[in-house]
Amino acid sequence: xxxxxxxxxxxxxxxxxxxxxxxxxxxxxxxxxxxxxxxxxxxxxxxxxxxxxxxxxxxxxxxxxxxxxxxxxxxxxxxxxxxxxxxxxxxxxxxxxxxxxxxxxxxxxxxxxxxxxxxxxxxxxxxxxxxxxxxxxxxxxxxxxxxxxxxxxxxxxxxxxxxxxxxxxxxxxxxxxxxxxxxxxxxxxxxxxxxxxxxxxxxxxxxxxxxxxxxxxxxxxxxxxxxxxxxxxxxxxxxxxxxxxxxxxxxxxx
Amino acid sequence: xxxxxxxxxxxxxxxxxxxxxxxxxxxxxxxxxxxxxxxxxxxxxxxxxxxxxxxxxxxxxxxxxxxxxxxxxxxxxxxxxxxxxxxxxxxxxxxxxxxxxxxxxxxxxxxxxxxxxxxxxxxxxxxxxxxxxxxxxxxxxxxxxxxxxxxxxxxxxxxxxxxxxxxxxxxxxxxxxxxxxxxxxxxxxxxxxxxxxxxxxxxxxxxxxxxxxxxxxxxxxxxxxxxxxxxxxxxxxxxxxxxxxxxxxxxxxxxxxxxxxxxxxxxxxxxxxxxxxxxxxxxxxxxxxxxxxxx
Numbered sequence: 046x047x048x049x050x051x052x053x054x055x056x057x058x059x060x061x062x063x064x065x066x067x068x069x070x071x072x073x074x075x076x077x078x079x080x081x082x083x084x085x086x087x088x089x090x091x092x093x094x095x096x097x098x099x100x101x102x103x104x105x106x107x108x109x110x111x112x113x114x115x116x117x118x119x120x121x122x123x124x125x126x127x128x129x130x131x132x133x134x135x136x137x138x139x140x141x142x143x144x145x146x147x148x149x150x151x152x153x154x155x156x157x158x159x160x161x162x163x164x165x166x167x168x169x170x171x172x173x174x175x176x177x178x179x180x181x182x183x184x185x186x187x188x189x190x191x192x193x194x195x196x197x198x199x200x201x202x203x204x205x206x207x208x209x210x211x212x213x214x215x216x217x218x219x220x221x222x223x224x225x226x227x228x229x230x231x232x233x234x235x236x237x238x239x240x241x242x243x244x245x246x247x248x249x250x251x252x253x254x255x256x257x258x259x260x261x262x263x264x265x266x267x268x269x270x271x272x273x274x275x276x277x278x279x280x281x282x283x284x285x286x287x288x289x290x291x292x293x294x295x296x297x298x299x
Numbered sequence: 300x301x302x303x304x305x306x307x308x309x310x311x312x313x314x315x316x317x318x319x320x321x322x323x324x325x326x327x328x329x330x331x332x333x334x335x336x337x338x339x340x341x342x343x344x345x346x347x348x349x350x351x352x353x354x355x356x357x358x359x360x361x362x363x364x365x366x367x368x369x370x371x372x373x374x375x376x377x378x379x380x381x382x383x384x385x386x387x388x389x390x391x392x393x394x395x396x397x398x399x400x401x402x403x404x405x406x407x408x409x410x411x412x413x414x415x416x417x418x419x420x421x422x423x424x425x426x427x428x429x430x431x432x433x434x435x436x437x438x439x440x441x442x443x444x445x446x447x448x449x450x451x452x453x454x455x456x457x458x459x460x461x462x463x464x465x466x467x468x469x470x471x472x473x474x475x476x477x478x479x480x481x482x483x484x485x486x487x488x489x490x491x492x493x494x495x496x497x498x499x500x501x502x503x504x505x506x507x508x509x510x511x512x513x514x515x516x517x518x519x520x521x522x523x524x525x526x527x528x529x530x531x532x533x534x535x536x537x538x539x540x541x542x543x544x545x546x547x548x549x550x551x552x553x554x555x556x557x558x559x560x561x562x563x564x565x566x567x568x569x570x571x572x573x574x575x576x577x578x579x580x581x582x583x584x585x586x587x588x589x590x591x592x593x594x
């Protein structure tokens with residue numbers, strides 16, 4: 046295992062004529078928690094979605110754990126990976142969405158068990174034990190048989206985290222995991238994420254929670270208009286921003 | 300005033316709004332119902348005895364059996380082919396989309412009765428049927444008339460027509476599922492087929508089942524059109540009986556009673572299927588009642 050978990054080299058993404066990412070260079074080390082902040086439309090969610098190939102990058106290269114994402118480089122040419130190969134790369138990358146996206150026709154426990162059992166093909170008994178442990182870890186041991194519609198937003202998001210962890214990923218991506226929650230439910234989700242960071246999980250967190258970024262993040266990235274404007278330790282960036290755009294943004298949100 | 304002192308105001312006891320229109324409507328309906336009952340009892344032209352005589356007769360039971368298996372075969376075949384057509388229509392491959400669109404254009408754009416007439420006379424269009432290389436030599440051929448059976452053509456005609464309608468119902472169901480579901484499934488490493496089978500289709504079923512129930516009940520009645528082939532289902536059987544007895548109305552009403560019995564059974568089945576696919580959609584975990592709404 047290399048020391049660098051994610052390496053982005055000049056990553057560009059266009060939607061039609063709109064350039065959303067204009068050359069992102071970033072490195073995330075093993076065990077690092079990187080928080081990404083920036084105004085809406087700055088491309089931070091798009092960048093996150095490129096990392097597990099939910100979006101195809103138009104230029105540049107993205108590596109996770111040393112492997113090029115979405116393509117194979119062969120004889121100086123890039124070949125698109127087959128659907129099955131892309132799916133295989135995603136097994137190691139967990140993702141948590143702003144809108145939870147739990148499967149509503151399955152119970153919480155079934156949500157957590159689905160992928161390890163049917164994608165990885167692990168035996169049901171092993172998966173069940175792990176899923177129950179994970180549900181306990183996110184504080185929902187009593188809610189295993191509930192359907193998502195019977196859970197609060199905070200509970201749903203914790204199930205979503207357990208679901209991603211059930212695949213035993215090397216990297217976790219969080220796309221504004223608390224933005225759709227009522228204010229009093231934000232804390233319980235951040236607590237779970239804080240524990241996860243303490244256990245050494247490599248995490249990239251797109252967020253508006255400056256307190257979380259300062260306390261838990263190892264590094265903080267400020268993105269605006271498709272580029273990385275500033276990167277540094279959360280304390281530095283939040284208390285002593287070097288760029289005008291960072292100062293302007295922070296003055297509005299802090 | 301503190302909380303403990305709060306006094307509840309007097310409960311409202313207002314005079315309810317009167318509904319004279321309801322009484323008028325009730326009176327009209329009662330009179331009409333009485334007229335209908337009186338007619339059924341006194342009008343000899345219904346000839347209930349004649350209906351009863353034939354109700355469980357072997358030809359009628361044979362017609363009922365044929366109607367039932369045609370309905371089941373047409374719906375099973377129509378749903379299966381409809382899924383394929385819907386997935387083709389949603390495919391990223393433009394040729395697949397085009398082929399599916401063309402199929403729908405032909406089979407929805409022409410009447411079922413006319414299509415069934417063509418299937419009944421298919422031998423005139425393709426006198427021979429064979430397996431071979433396209434535009435090349437054929438390995439085996441049969442005269443179409445040797446393979447032809449009225450039952451096969453009746454089922455085929457209904458299936459091909461139904462598939463076109465089912466394709467649109469299934470496509471609408473798939474499109475109704477939040478795109479976030481597919482993203483979440485893909486992010487977990489599921490393939491497109493796995494996502495469709497385990498995540499999207501089960502959720503799409505909630506939208507697909509009610510109109511499919513309607514289609515099945517329509518199909519029960521549309522089987523009567525295979526008289527065009529011709530094939531002896533319930534209505535055609537009734538016709539053959541009154542061709543010799545001249546008891547036209549009694550035989551047709553007898554057929555209607557059979558159709559009502561069968562469609563009532565289907566409505567009960569539809570209710571249980573809908574309830575199964577409503578799994579997880581009610582926050583209170585409430586069960587769906589037969590007439591609709593949640594208990």
